[in-house]
Amino acid sequence: MLKIHNSQTRKKEVFKPITPGKIKMYVCGMTVYDLCHLGHARVLVVFDTVTRYLRYGGYEVTYVRNITDIDDKIINRANENGEDFSALTERFIQAMHEDAAQLGVLVPDEEPRATASMPDIVDMIQTLIDKGYAYTTQGDNKAEEGRDNYQGDVYYDVSAFAGYGKLSGKKLDDLRAGERVAVDERKHDPLDFVLWKAAKPGEPSWDSPWGKGRPGWHIECSAMSTCCLGNHFDIHGGGQDLQFPHHENEIAQSEAATGETFVNLWMHNGFVRINDEKMSKSLNNFFTVREILKLYKGEEIRYFVLASQYRSPLNYSDQLLDNARTALSRLYNTLRGLEIPASVDESDSAIEKFKQAMDDDFNTPEALAVLFDLANQVNRLRDVDEKAAAKKASVLKTLANVLGLLETDAEQFLHAGARTSDNGENIETMIEARNTARENKDWTEADRIRDELDAMGVVLEDKDGKTVWRRS
């Protein structure tokens, strides 16, 4: 029985799809004006794992992860670089896809982009105006400087939507009391937010009934999710920081526009922290995925992410990445050299334990514990009954694959270095030289070679008269 924590009720709830056997999930992806950092990696990995597990459970999942490819930060960055905004976003979309692939993140079923969804966005805004949930500032030409062709922004009228605050558990009055932003006089209420932003000269823009402009940040997700998944779908996810105001606003927009419940269950993953502070661009304390990939493999980063429950904060440290590396090596070492059958013993008790862990709000740390228990069993069996060990190993591999781990061939993984790029030929030659020395009982020479390899980051293991190696 799958239970998932719903941020809206702050409780674990028994999950029940709208249509039996099918799940529609939307996750807020990236705003593509820069490289992915570890926080983005966490969202990618967490919801990829959720999708994999739901599919493993037999659900037919439609996973949509959007790309925000137009907003103020993109425009600013493109201006700084002196390039067209679309050249900038294309570059970072490409980079994101590469990072995601390194992390073992599967391609989502759909990846809608804001700029490719303008008709839907405009339609939804128009509907909101028609239904009295939004207003234009047309004709109000006090206008900001520089907006020669200023025709008007469109704002969402928060007071018109009775349910505002239900996701974040906030009251309108409390929000107003805590208001920190300078009051924008064109808004009827300081909490009203922009749906359509009139373009300044030279800015990228799209036609609309209210003049040239671009969508506000929140409306694109309402439009794209509804468009891809329908008015009412099962799961909406994203980082914790999106709960308010982004997701609150999405609910207000979508439910006002469609008159239906927007989403059944909200999932928010916790932050990545560094020195007990949120990793973020504004604090400038972030590591990009690329930087980390210079030192660690994507799968090691993935393990590091999955070693914590997705709602907990995840502290970054080199030691934890090292830890992930060692732990993952242990699992791969376990699989190494075994002829793993394709079929899996479905009656293995580990499978039930694994499912129990994952059914409990995707408890990946507990699921990993099940994997290590399996590894221990395989290692105990392998000297006694290699066939039984291989059979057990196939359970290990299958379950690990559900987490997106152990998908690489063990030999290949252990030989691959995050840091090195030599092809291993030299290593084989040195190992042969060492084994010759060992045959001659020239331990000094043998150890000298082993130390040399060690300095190259290569660890040797002598077993059954053969020598295998792996990267440290």
Place this chain on the structure above:
RNA sequence: GAGCUGAUGGCUGAACGGUAUGGCGCUGAUCUGCAAAAUCAGAAAAUCUGGGUUCAAGUCCCGGUCAGCUCUCCA
């Protein structure tokens, strides 16, 4: 100021109210020429603090301390 989380061994992180799971690290043994890997055993070893409920509390309730987060762009 308002609100929300969390606090578990050297580190990390689990645990339907029933004396605490794993991983990493550390010590010893087995194996090995020595290692590594693996297995076995182990460590003066831990539930922030003060109350309460209960036969029984890491787990539920109240207070305190500390930390993080949200209320502003952010995964």
